Amino acid sequence: MSSQNGTLLSIKDLRTYFETEDGTVRAVDGISFDLKRGETLGIVGESGSGKSVTNLSVIRLIPSPPGKIVSGEVLFHGQDILSLPDDEVRKIRGKRISMIFQDPMTSLNPFMRISRQLMEITQLHLGHTREQAYEHAVKMLETVGIPDARSRVDAYPHEFSGGMRQRVMIAMALSCEPELLIADEPTTALDVTIQAQILELIKNLKRETGTSVILITHDLGVVAGMTDDIIVMYAGKVFEQAPTRELFERPGNPYTKGLLKSVPDPAHEEGTELYQIPGLPPDVAHLPPEQCPFAERCYRAEEICKKEFPPFVQLNEEHFSLCHFAEEVYDESRGGAQTAGSHIDPNGLPLQGGGGR
Amino acid sequence: MKFRFILRRLLVTVPMVLVVITLTWALIRLAPGNFYASERKLPPAIEKNIRAKYGLDRPWYVQYGHVMRNILSLDFGNSLKYENETVNDILRRTLPVSAAVGTCAYLLALLVGTVLGTVAALKQNSKLDYGAMGVSMLGISVPNFVLGPILVLVFSLSLYWLPPARWDGFPSWSMVLPVLTLSAIYMAYIARLTRAGMLEVLRSDYIRTARAKGLTERQVVLRHALRGGLLPVVSFTGPALALLITGTVVVERIYALPGLGTYFINANLNRDEPLILGIVAFTSVLVLVFNLLVDIAYGFIDPRIRY
Secondary structure, three states: OHHHHOEEEEEEEEEEEEEEOOEEEEEEEEEEEEEEOOOEEEEEOOOOOOHHHHHHHHOOOOOOOOEEEEEEEEEEOOEEHHHOOHHHHHHHEOOOEEEEOOOHHHHOOOOOOHHHHHHHHHHHHOOOOHHHHHHHHHHHHHHOOOOOHHHHOOOOHHHOOHHHHHHHHHHHHHOOOOOEEEEEOOOOOOOHHHHHHHHHHHHHHHHHHOOEEEEEEOOHHHHHOOOOEEEEEEOOEEEEEEEHHHHHHOOOOHHHHHHHHOOOOOOOOOOOOOOOOOOOOOOHHHOOOOOOOOHHHOOOOOHHHHOOOOOEEEEEOOEEEEOOOHHHHHHHHHHOHHHOOOOOOOOOOOOOOHHHO | OHHHHHHHHHHHHHHHHHHHHHHHHHHHHHOOOOOOOOOOOOOHHHHHHHHHHOOOOOOHHHHHHHHHHHHHOOOOOEOOOOOOOEHHHHHHHHHHHHHHHHHHHHHHHHHHHHHHHHHHHHOOOOHHHHHHHHHHHHHHHOOHHHHHHHHHHHHHHHOOOOOOOOOOOOOOHHHHHHHHHHHHHHHHHHHHHHHHHHHHHHOOHHHHHHHHOOOOHHHHHHHHHHHHHOHHHHHHHHHHHHHHHHHHHHHHHHOOOOOHHHHHHHHHHOOOHHHHHHHHHHHHHHHHHHHHHHHHHHHHHOOOOOO
């Protein structure tokens, strides 16, 4: 069924909990979303909002213990990954779904030559011989724009710069032409000019290969020029889900509005203090289940927000928001888009991203 | 680059050994008594003759110079106690015994320790982990001079399986108890070091990458984790050798093995100066060379290291 309507990945009511001494941390608490073939989905949220855990759950890489996927379905081509035996999941990892991680400095094995790390994956999944794998490794490094790839393929990771290492990670991730690439904050550890290069690279490779991409970031500037849809996560829940342009122009959730407002805009706000959402992300181990997790920090919060968990309101065909006042906030945003992140061009290159200070 | 590093380190070895020898020589001389003191009180004329024969009537700096000349020419002279043998003869005769026991003990410790440590790390906080770590805590806490007699009591005097004190050469059943006694503490240390190292590595980002590639857990551990996880064990090997030598002294005494350690104890009791100096010089070179080997090995294991 999935092949017909073009849905590659469908996550249904995913819950991943961590047992800690401090109690159960509901890192991901009932997430659902769909990803169509060839699309790019952005997942945005503060640190600890559960965005990485969501994606590690997809390929079952949650360290267990203490983590545990409590319930839900991860349908990949209509097949539930969570119910597959381990060796079937391993055939998907790295081959059909691959990941790029945040810190390229530590994500490559420091004791192993780049060539071996690249060869390993195609020898495993594509049955390459050593020679084939080696040639493929060189080709992949050329694809991701590493100059003089043939002479550098036998180097060790520490002989590469941060940006080059992230290119190596991308080369590794794309070696087997995966159907889904999950990029978990791929540019957070890089400086701004390199950030733009890496994002451009992912964008181009995606266009060439038709891979679907999930881009996880806490930087709204990063997703702006990259994604078709955006999911905003907070405290393990989806707070808002919308097409990228719509989300930037007409957010339907107070939290999203706060995020957009806290992106610096050097052109118009020079000299004024940058907005920040008051308070800290909640301690998800001790969150009362019957209130809105954002209530304490919300400018719009009323009595009901502390008494009842908000509904997931459908604002239009593709736009959802988790808020008691979703309709009102949505209407507010219609004319008042300039208060939000209107200075971020949803189509443009995300050079002015919030991480750039 | 590496060659120059090795050469420099080897050159440093010479003065260090000389310092060790000087200190040892000074200690022997500063301690009261001398090698003929255990005999009856000697008539002054005979004592004078003995002192003249061994050069003890000369000024101390002449004697010291003599010692240094011997050391540098690698000829320590004859033992004072075993007069028919040179120190070099004794070293040649005893070293194979100590080397066999010591090497077997360390290899056994390495094998058992790394396996135990890795398994404990992979099954962290399981019963297996607690069991392995409990045993290794015991191994560290029980000194070899306690463990030795216990093993003898059980395996020799109660079960009659193994000889309590005998040396039948290498390899032989007579080695089993000495090797076990000597290796217990290293096994324990290495198990703990491996566990700690592996736990750290298994949580690292590049292991997550390896898993995300779709490798099996076995491939992840053997190809990716073990190398980094065992680095602490490699660096422990240098100091371990020094400890191993002191351990040998005790263990050889317990099992009456004709090794370097037994002779070292006897040499000290007999105030056998040439033999003491010979063994000290030899072991200090051994320790220094081993530390150098460990540093070189480090460079091969971790490509980030530059000399």
